[in-house]
Amino acid sequence: MGDGESAPTGAPDHIGAGPPSPGLPARKYKVIGLMYTRTCPLACEHCITESSPQVKERMGFQQARDYVQTIARFSSALCFTGGEPFLYYREIAALIREAKTLGLETYIVSGAGWVREEARTRTRVKMLADMGLSGLHISWDQYHEKFAPQERAAMLALIAIETGLEVKIRSVVSPTWAKGENQTIFARLPVEVQETQIVQLGRAASLPASHFAFSDKPPKGSCGVVFSPVVEPDGCVYACCGPSHYGRKPSPLFLGDATTDSLEDILAQGLNDPILEIIHNLGPYGLYQLLKDHPIGQEQFKARSAYTGICELCLDITDNPELVSTLRERLLDRDAKRLLIVSALWRNRKPEGNTISISDPHFAL
Ligand code: SF4
Numbered sequence: 001m002g003d004g005e006s007a008p009t010g011a012p013d014h015i016g017a018g019p020p021s022p023g024l025p026a027r028k029y030k031v032i033g034l035m036y037t038r039t040c041p042l043a044c045e046h047c048i049t050e051s052s053p054q055v056k057e058r059m060g061f062q063q064a065r066d067y068v069q070t071i072a073r074f075s076s077a078l079c080f081t082g083g084e085p086f087l088y089y090r091e092i093a094a095l096i097r098e099a100k101t102l103g104l105e106t107y108i109v110s111g112a113g114w115v116r117e118e119a120r121t122r123t124r125v126k127m128l129a130d131m132g133l134s135g136l137h138i139s140w141d142q143y144h145e146k147f148a149p150q151e152r153a154a155m156l157a158l159i160a161i162e163t164g165l166e167v168k169i170r171s172v173v174s175p176t177w178a179k180g181e182n183q184t185i186f187a188r189l190p191v192e193v194q195e196t197q198i199v200q201l202g203r204a205a206s207l208p209a210s211h212f213a214f215s216d217k218p219p220k221g222s223c224g225v226v227f228s229p230v231v232e233p234d235g236c237v238y239a240c241c242g243p244s245h246y247g248r249k250p251s252p253l254f255l256g257d258a259t260t261d262s263l264e265d266i267l268a269q270g271l272n273d274p275i276l277e278i279i280h281n282l283g284p285y286g287l288y289q290l291l292k293d294h295p296i297g298q299e300q301f302k303a304r305s306a307y308t309g310i311c312e313l314c315l316d317i318t319d320n321p322e323l324v325s326t327l328r329e330r331l332l333d334r335d336a337k338r339l340l341i342v343s344a345l346w347r348n349r350k351p352e353g354n355t356i357s358i359s360d361p362h363f364a365l
């Protein structure tokens, strides 16, 4: 695979720089996620992956090793997400060692629900760091707080820093929680705190309306995570971690099933999908613009009365096979190809602050 010929015309920032090595794809993903397990000691009310102690989905270890081999051909970074990856820290340690030998940077996202005594926490973090782990991203916010005291997250952060890991705190914020409230406990630590807005997906769909900020028009904003795919425990591969799990076949957000097709082919096809390119560069609003003057778009697309974020617009369009096929036709014509090139140039030049934040705290780089 590979379409290196398109890169010089305005390579999006998910594309690796420089000529590819022989046999490697010319374009690369910024990061690829491996959801080793969906099980989690917590059951947060906003959880987009609907994880909990009762959910038992888990990847086979040998299967995960095979995935890591393929992932190394398509990205320079691997993120273990979940669920709670630390529940299987021995397997994750072995996978980190494998990834390291393949040249991958590795990251883990943890909800800190497993953290108890300091000594045991330190032993586990050190084991992963010794295998080559680069960074730890701790998800913590008002929803986690209901299940696990913030002191656990703070202790995990401190131990990880002392172990030499790069640490980030990722929090989902909502109108029911004051902005910046989470930062107090981490204020004295050298950590970056990233806040993302909650959207009405996964378990969050059951929360009262007071938890969400609504807009009454199809929302604008590009998507910074559409080229950060994730492989879930059942082998399904999605274009982003979290929201696209709710996409239905033949949605372009569902990249494929790695138990029936090769992960290599699935990842290669995803890199070349112009619909994902538009989502990355212009956001789902770019798809909406391509559809709104088309007869099929006018007939099939029904705007919601209220949106909590761009993911809802994205799913409404990509879940509709007729809209997807209309988009594919439109993206074949010369003007649309020009749009792709211009949008890639525009996306690369605009400030980082214009990208969206999704409500999934389980994925980051
Ligand atoms: S949000 Fe994270 S910590 Fe909370 S239940 Fe989901 S996976 Fe577990």
Ligand code: SF4
Pocket: 223, 224, 225, 226, 239, 240, 241, 243, 244, 253, 279, 284, 310, 311, 312, 314, 315, 358
């Ligand atoms: S807009 Fe949302 S659903 Fe669509 S690709 Fe981005 S994160 Fe996923």
